[in-house]
Amino acid sequence: MTALVHTRAELAAARAAASGRVAVVMTMGALHEGHRRLMRVARERGDFVIVTVFVNPLQFGPNEDFDKYPRTLAADVEACRAERVDLVFAPDRDEMYPGGSPQVTLNAGPLGEILEGASRPGHFAGMLTVVAKLLLLTRADLAFFGEKDFQQLALITRMVHDLEIGVEVIGVPTVREDDGLALSSRNRYLSAGERRAALALSHALREGAAQTDARSVLEAAGKILADEPGVRVDYLALTDPLLGPAPADGPARLLVAAKVGATRLIDNVPVLLGKAA
Numbered sequence: 048m049t050a051l052v053h054t055r056a057e058l059a060a061a062r063a064a065a066s067g068r069v070a071v072v073m074t075m076g077a078l079h080e081g082h083r084r085l086m087r088v089a090r091e092r093g094d095f096v097i098v099t100v101f102v103n104p105l106q107f108g109p110n111e112d113f114d115k116y117p118r119t120l121a122a123d124v125e126a127c128r129a130e131r132v133d134l135v136f137a138p139d140r141d142e143m144y145p146g147g148s149p150q151v152t153l154n155a156g157p158l159g160e161i162l163e164g165a166s167r168p169g170h171f172a173g174m175l176t177v178v179a180k181l182l183l184l185t186r187a188d189l190a191f192f193g194e195k196d197f198q199q200l201a202l203i204t205r206m207v208h209d210l211e212i213g214v215e216v217i218g219v220p221t222v223r224e225d226d227g228l229a230l231s232s233r234n235r236y237l238s239a240g241e242r243r244a245a246l247a248l249s250h251a252l253r254e255g256a257a258q259t260d261a262r263s264v265l266e267a268a269g270k271i272l273a274d275e276p277g278v279r280v281d282y283l284a285l286t287d288p289l290l291g292p293a294p295a296d297g298p299a300r301l302l303v304a305a306k307v308g309a310t311r312l313i314d315n316v317p318v319l320l321g322k323a324a
């Protein structure tokens with residue numbers, strides 16, 4: 048049985064009655080197979096699974112898509128039922144931020160300033176603030192996040208470490224369409240032509256990841272992106288797995304963000320560099 052609740056009081060009551068390990072999957076709704084993979088892993092690892100659905104205004108910039116972000120709660124609850132989720136917590140804005148925007152928010156630090164943070168000022172402060180609130184409200188033992196949002200996952204892991212929040216953060220590999228496109232709620236904004244152009248992102252990452260030195264990785268990926276006129280690259284970056292400078296040898300991460308029409312998409316893959324490859 049999947050219960051749907053909207054208030055913190057209802058959440059607290061359900062949480063108090065839960066036994067065993069509590070697992071949380073946080074989402075902004077418009078659930079797809081990527082979210083469902085997180086729920087399945089949470090179901091395997093947790094005894095009581097909570098999915099949160101909240102489009103967090105704090106993490107959207109003034110010219111971003113907060114107003115048009117898809118809101119599909121009835122279908123989302125059905126997806127949660129199919130994945131045997133115990134509780135869906137879908138608060139409204141006043142329930143999450145009583146009295147308006149919070150005066151005290153989290154600072155994402157230097158890792159929050161690069162890549163996504165450089166293009167979306169304030170995004171990670173808003174994201175970490177709501178994630179911290181949801182961890183406190185759910186008192187989860189386990190929290191699952193997708194690698195698709197790789198910098199988000201890195202920052203949440205760092206926050207949990209630095210603030211000594213007693214939760215285990217678990218990253219789940221990116222779920223893709225058969226043709227390689229990373230699943231994302233924002234894919235539904237794409238026209239058929241834009242969707243074709245968007246394939247350049249995963250294609251570029253795949254070709255880049257097939258190389259073994261940093262220069263060739265970036266050249267191979269960069270060429271594919273440059274050859275697709277429907278894609279405007281925001282960044283293409285090769286880093287170490289913690290988003291620091293790429294090593295000459297060993298595990299690395301290749302990340303891309305680009306606009307396809309009016310839609311901003313992100314993706315990333317692991318890369319093995321140098322002698323380790």
Ligand SMILES: Nc1ncnc2c1ncn2[C@@H]1O[C@H](COP(=O)(O)OP(=O)(O)OP(=O)(O)O)[C@@H](O)[C@H]1O
Pocket residue numbers: 073074075076081082084085191192193194195196219220221222223229230231232233234
């Ligand atoms: N394709 C995917 N594979 C694995 N996890 C995913 C995928 N897409 C989203 N997630 C994860 O689901 C959680 C909720 O993400 P969110 O609701 O923002 O979905 P989204 O599809 O990433 O949406 P958006 O298009 O707004 O970025 C996050 O931990 C995110 O990383």
Ligand SMILES: CC(C)(CO)[C@@H](O)C(=O)[O-]
Pocket residue numbers: 073074075101103106174177178196199
């Ligand atoms: C983690 C999250 C639910 C916080 O609003 C959001 O950033 C997302 O959906 O990835």
Ligand code: BAL
Pocket residue numbers: 106196199
């Ligand atoms: N999926 C990450 C949340 C965001 O883009 O705001």
